[in-house]
Amino acid sequence: MDTIVRFFQEGGSFMFPISIVLAIGLAIALERYWFLGAAKRTNKKAFREIEPLLASSNFDRIIQVTQNSTAPIARVIGAGITRLGVSPRREDIEYAMEEGLMETIPRLEKRTQYLGMLANISTLLGLLGTIIGLIAAFSAVANADPSEKASLLSQSISVAMNTTAFGLIAAIPLLLLHSLLNTKTAEIVDSMEMAGVKCLNTLIAKENLGPKTRHSDE
Structure with a gap:
């Protein structure tokens, strides 16, 4: 814990915005993971309820179920x-x-794309903090005693690099969570498409649906 606190303190002021970006990203990831998990569970429950109604052609009941x-x-x-x-x-x-x-997919993908953006922001903030830290370090070393310049410069560079490290520490898990949520969303969309095809095939088998040609109309 002492090492973490010292690392955070030595990184300078840019450690705080990176921490905020990381906290926002984790909050979005947790909310999306919970939402997608709930969507997957409710999809399975709803389809188990609708499937026998499709087999019995109880369309009025299906409409009631889908509305509720x-x-x-x-x-x-x-x-x-x-x-x-x-x-x-x-x-x-x-x-x-x-x-x-198409109306449902945007709700599943909502806010997930922000994770990639936040990962990039944390990386850029880390680099910016390092650059500003190096500028300050060289400015301080320029006025220092010649015998102490090498020691001061190495210490300043080490401190400045902390922001880059922390930016990457924040960016890597956000990118992993972004990939995980995209995969989970794609699985849900694929399952919905498969359920729609099953529903359509059941309707075709039960109701003999098909395109009405002019010959059949006559």
Whole structure:
């Protein structure tokens, strides 16, 4: 603990903004991880409830379930079932599901991109702190006794490098969390697309959906 406190104190004033950037990034990462985990659990629960209703063609009940559910997959399937009541064309139902998916994805990706930006900011703050520290060090050494210049310069450079080190210490976990959350988001989106395809295939098998041609209309 003493080593950490000394390292922080020797880094200078730039250690504080880097700490703030790291704290903001960790807060965003924790909130997104909790949100994505909840979305994954609610998706599984909602689809387990909707799947038997699809098999029995209980569309009214499906609409009720999707309207009362907070699961992202409910918006996708609900959009398709609602469109089924207006148009039985497969393309129309598929487009409605894609629209529901496009409305849901931004909520899953929200704020995740900030982690990459915060990682870059922490790195740049560390470099800026080092440069300013070196400028101050050389200015101080210029007026120092010649016999002490080498010792003072080495000590000043060591202190200035602390901000670069701390900037990298903050940036690396933020980049790892950014990659982790992007992977988790992609898995949820892929599962929603697969659930939408299963839903559409079930509707095709149960309702014999397909494009209405002019010949069939006649």
